[in-house]
Amino acid sequence: MPDTNVTAEAETYDFVLVGAGSASCLIVSRLSQQLPHHKILVLEAGEHIQNDPNVQTPGLSFSLQSNPTYDWNYITLPEQGLNGRRVKHPRGKLVGGTSAINSHSVVFPNFEWHDRIAEELLTDSGRAEWNSQSMRDCYKRWQVVTSGPEVKDDVGSLDHVKTSYPRALDVLQSRWTKAFEELGHATSTTGFMESSTGAVTITNAIDSTKGERSHAGTAFMEPALKRGNVTLKTGVKVDKISFHESLTAGGKLTAKGVYYTHQGGYHLINARDIILCAGVFESPAILERSGIGSRKVLEAANVPVLYELPGVGENLQDHLNCSLSCETEDDIPTCDEELRNPEMQKASLREYGQSRTGRLAEGPAHSFAFTSLQMLETPSETQELIEMVKHLVEKESNPSLKTQYAIIRKTIESPSEATATTFMIRSQRHRDRDSMPKGTPAFVDGNFVTVVAMLAHPFSRGSSHISSDPSQQPEIKFNYLSHPLDVEVMARHMRLIERLFQKPTFAAISKPNGKRLPRSHPYPISSLEDAKKILPINSATNYHPCGTCAMMREDLGGVVDERLRVYGTKNVKVCDASVLPIVPRGNILTAVYAFAEKVVEIICKEAGPGSRTG
Numbered sequence: 001m002p003d004t005n006v007t008a009e010a011e012t013y014d015f016v017l018v019g020a021g022s023a024s025c026l027i028v029s030r031l032s033q034q035l036p037h038h039k040i041l042v043l044e045a046g047e048h049i050q051n052d053p054n055v056q057t058p059g060l061s062f063s064l065q066s067n068p069t070y071d072w073n074y075i076t077l078p079e080q081g082l083n084g085r086r087v088k089h090p091r092g093k094l095v096g097g098t099s100a101i102n103s104h105s106v107v108f109p110n111f112e113w114h115d116r117i118a119e120e121l122l123t124d125s126g127r128a129e130w131n132s133q134s135m136r137d138c139y140k141r142w143q144v145v146t147s148g149p150e151v152k153d154d155v156g157s158l159d160h161v162k163t164s165y166p167r168a169l170d171v172l173q174s175r176w177t178k179a180f181e182e183l184g185h186a187t188s189t190t191g192f193m194e195s196s197t198g199a200v201t202i203t204n205a206i207d208s209t210k211g212e213r214s215h216a217g218t219a220f221m222e223p224a225l226k227r228g229n230v231t232l233k234t235g236v237k238v239d240k241i242s243f244h245e246s247l248t249a250g251g252k253l254t255a256k257g258v259y260y261t262h263q264g265g266y267h268l269i270n271a272r273d274i275i276l277c278a279g280v281f282e283s284p285a286i287l288e289r290s291g292i293g294s295r296k297v298l299e300a301a302n303v304p305v306l307y308e309l310p311g312v313g314e315n316l317q318d319h320l321n322c323s324l325s326c327e328t329e330d331d332i333p334t335c336d337e338e339l340r341n342p343e344m345q346k347a348s349l350r351e352y353g354q355s356r357t358g359r360l361a362e363g364p365a366h367s368f369a370f371t372s373l374q375m376l377e378t379p380s381e382t383q384e385l386i387e388m389v390k391h392l393v394e395k396e397s398n399p400s401l402k403t404q405y406a407i408i409r410k411t412i413e414s415p416s417e418a419t420a421t422t423f424m425i426r427s428q429r430h431r432d433r434d435s436m437p438k439g440t441p442a443f444v445d446g447n448f449v450t451v452v453a454m455l456a457h458p459f460s461r462g463s464s465h466i467s468s469d470p471s472q473q474p475e476i477k478f479n480y481l482s483h484p485l486d487v488e489v490m491a492r493h494m495r496l497i498e499r500l501f502q503k504p505t506f507a508a509i510s511k512p513n514g515k516r517l518p519r520s521h522p523y524p525i526s527s528l529e530d531a532k533k534i535l536p537i538n539s540a541t542n543y544h545p546c547g548t549c550a551m552m553r554e555d556l557g558g559v560v561d562e563r564l565r566v567y568g569t570k571n572v573k574v575c576d577a578s579v580l581p582i583v584p585r586g587n588i589l590t591a592v593y594a595f596a597e598k599v600v601e602i603i604c605k606e607a608g609p610g611s612r613t614g
């Protein structure tokens, strides 16, 4: 967009936040309370959608995907490891961001993940700030657990997301932990930052007093807007950052504001500090459009290079998952009948409308397990994998990958850390339709239980970069299953699920000679080779992309330092899923919120006591 057409706005804000998503809303809420005399502007591409039943109703979350009112509709380039399939990556395009369209599960990382990131990926000055001990409180502060209709509010005056356990456990949920005990893993975990493996019933981000989704928009943005120092502009797409021409004495770029489009116009708004919270695909894209990134990418897009930072848009990771389903006895209650029967779906809507109860008041998954491969592998099987990991990690020559892989290796070698986070869905699930003959029905008859394993810490890395036309969506590729160890670990987890199905708890509820899913395979899966064949056709994203603006030393390919400030700049920070340098073991929103809590601590320290602007 030529600068001659720019409308320069008169106002200067202390903080301009780009995006009103999960991390951003939390930051805005805390800053509006803790720095009440600072002026905060939030620029969000989507709309502030309030009281929308599609967003509020937990059981309707899948209807938000692919709908442009709520979803950016990103899609990857063909993924070779997934038989050339292109993978849709929904991202929330509304206030609340992806927390307003996600699947509600609240899962915490283990403390070793934080300690190793702090120790091995940061400089000395960041270690104390980011280790598990100093992060612990950041994981507690953003949420309050509501159990049943009673709210136990112990978070005082801070805004928080409401989370809850299921109102009652059904027969499958109540047997889940027992099934893991049969593997010799009695449940000792609460799921909160512990390293122990085993099954756990987790909370969902659902306000049980109302039976409604609790997301960053409702929890944080709405109260913040009432405080008087926050301005929210929606329908506004930020294009790039505007920098002063002269560098600081230390050679850094100083941002003066951001350019954005609104209703066909191109605007510049001034800011003292900019915080990019536009998510894993757009935060790196904004940096690249601004001239910060890899020379090769910027030159291909005709963007002048202001600061060469090759890590921007690289290091993209995601939790890939794969599942096995088995048919249950007919009297086991599952959601399958409702998937097939529109009348039952209408009845559920009526029940939810009348009393906020029933399936639509629940999230899809509460039964999780932190699963170590060593749970069901024999000692020699375990040793074989450990040797393979050692060999491939030592062979890696890229310094960033070598350092990250050494961290993942420690996790695989530890019997008390998860190589997959496993969860149960009380219905059928099969992602192999593309490999079935045309016209194969979407659903099969029968009741099913599905166990899904998501690879806790993948080795494969991809990228998300602006294309030669920077106004288009970024080019995204994950290179799923491109690293041989991802195939090895995932295949072993498929074998583990098969073994779990044969243990007494699952054997007692399974239909003798019942159907198995995905359909295109012989069962039981007895060899690793069999298990590997399932991966390309039945694997799917668990929707946890991260890592494209990694908090990591610059020499390792990092994009932000331990203050989450972009290298080469004085006053630009990033805080969203893009800064997680290695994906944590489970669903990542808890870490996104915790990183947001931490950046608020950092910003308030930088502002100093009693800091005010005129």
Ligand SMILES: Cc1cc2nc3c(=O)[nH]c(=O)nc-3n(C[C@H](O)[C@H](O)[C@H](O)COP(=O)(O)OP(=O)(O)OC[C@H]3O[C@@H](n4cnc5c(N)ncnc54)[C@H](O)[C@@H]3O)c2cc1C
Binding pocket: 018, 019, 020, 021, 022, 023, 024, 043, 044, 045, 046, 065, 089, 090, 091, 092, 093, 094, 095, 096, 097, 098, 099, 101, 102, 103, 104, 105, 106, 107, 236, 237, 238, 239, 277, 278, 279, 280, 282, 283, 286, 542, 543, 544, 545, 575, 576, 577, 578, 587, 588, 589, 590, 592
């Ligand atoms: C279907 C699905 C299910 C999921 N389920 C779970 C789950 O159960 N548990 C869990 O922990 N995690 C889950 N996740 C992941 C989790 O929700 C996300 O990782 C997290 O919400 C990302 O937060 P964020 O702050 O990085 O980005 P977002 O919340 O996506 O925020 C980015 C914001 O920036 C705005 N924006 C982007 N570009 C621009 C621009 N140029 N100008 C202005 N605004 C812009 C966007 O519209 C958005 O509002 C799920 C994700 C999906 C898609």
